Amino acid sequence: MPNNNLTITPEPSRIIGKVIIIGSVILIAVVVALTAIFFWRRYTKVASIDSQIINEQQLLKAEKVWKDNLNQLASVDKDFDNLTDVEEKQSGTDPTSPDTDKDGLLDGDEVQIHKTDPLKADTDGDGIVDGRELRDGTDPLKK
Numbered sequence: 001m002p003n004n005n006l007t008i009t010p011e012p013s014r015i016i017g018k019v020i021i022i023g024s025v026i027l028i029a030v031v032v033a034l035t036a037i038f039f040w041r042r043y044t045k046v047a048s049i050d051s052q053i054i055n056e057q058q059l060l061k062a063e064k065v066w067k068d069n070l071n072q073l074a075s076v077d078k079d080f081d082n083l084t085d086v087e088e089k090q091s092g093t094d095p096t097s098p099d100t101d102k103d104g105l106l107d108g109d110e111v112q113i114h115k116t117d118p119l120k121a122d123t124d125g126d127g128i129v130d131g132r133e134l135r136d137g138t139d140p141l142k143k
C-alpha cells in the first residue's frame, strides 16, 4: 500500500521555503509602507511650509493695500483748498470748506503761503480781514 501521506504532508524544506516567501512578502510590505509614510510626511511638511509662505505673501499684500488706502486717505483734499483732510484736522479747519474763516483766502494758502490764521478772518485784529489786506497790499500780520 502506497503511503499517500508522504505526498500530502509537505516536506520540511518546502515549509521553510513558504515561510521565507511569506516572510519576505511581509518585509517588503513593511518597507513599502515605511517608505510611503516617509514620503507622505515629507510632502505634507513641504506643503505646510508652502501654505505658510502663501499666507505671509497674502498678509504682505493686504498690508500694502491697507497702507495704500491710508496714504490715499491722507492725501485727500475734499474741498480743494490745498490742505489735505488730515492737515485740516491738524490745523482745526473745516475739511469741507475751502475758506473756513471766510476772509477770502483759502485755508491752504493761509497756512502755507501767508502764514495767517486760517481760523481768524482778521489775524492781526486791525478790523480789516486777511484777504482784503493782501489785496490792498497791507500786511495781514501787522496792525
Ligand SMILES: [Ca+2]
Pocket: 077, 078, 079, 080, 081, 082, 083, 084, 085, 088, 095
Ligand atoms: Ca482741504
Ligand SMILES: [Ca+2]
Pocket: 098, 099, 100, 101, 102, 103, 104, 105, 106, 107, 110, 118
Ligand atoms: Ca481763510
Ligand SMILES: [Ca+2]
Pocket: 101, 103, 105, 110, 116, 117, 118, 119, 120, 121, 122, 123, 130
Ligand atoms: Ca484768516
Ligand SMILES: [Ca+2]
Pocket: 122, 123, 124, 125, 126, 127, 128, 129, 130, 133, 140
Ligand atoms: Ca487784519
